Amino acid sequence: MKMHRHRFEAKFHKRLESAYRRRILPPTATLKKFGLKKGMNVADIGAGSGYFLIPAARVAGKDAKVYAVDASKEMLAVLKGKRPPSNVELVHTKDGYSFRIDSNTVDYVVASAILHENEPVKFLKEIRRIMKAGATLLIIEWRKESLRYGPPTEERLSPEEVKSFLAKSKLKATKAAVLNSRYYAVVAKKV
């Protein structure tokens, strides 16, 4: 398998912020539904333009540490332009597989529309490293059968594939749910 597949380009960031996306995938409600609470340290891996990151920082509150990780400096510049709250730290990862975040420090990780862009097990193992024991990982991915938008079908992952990559990365899948016509979620814990 290639080291990573095609990654989303920063110049298309407005596509991530459409009114339609906000309607079918409301960020604050989605994060809370899958366990985000005040006071949790959060990492958004592939934070992009901040679609989940900024709501996550609001829910976690100013006493929590919130990391916005992205492999694209352009995307981090877009996010910075939105003036995220002061407890947000922007983290650039050059290779996409090593995040400058201490091990065992994060309570909640969100990885939305990104797993399919990477070598899954290598990527998930690095996520596991930064998670505390018992921490939650929320993965959001494109449904394989939804064809009108998003990445080519052959690049998409099924929930079964995601669960198998999680198991190989020593993360325990605890929940899977279809969210809407485009996306599904898989939740995992570091046990």
Ligand SMILES: C[S@@+](CC[C@H](N)C(=O)[O-])C[C@H]1O[C@@H](n2cnc3c(N)ncnc32)[C@H](O)[C@@H]1O
């Ligand atoms: C399709 S966008 C999704 C952005 C955001 N998560 C959302 O749902 O709106 C994917 C983002 O992940 C970033 N990305 C892809 N692979 C990455 C990696 N291994 N590490 C960090 N960022 C990555 C891309 O640069 C891009 O900003």
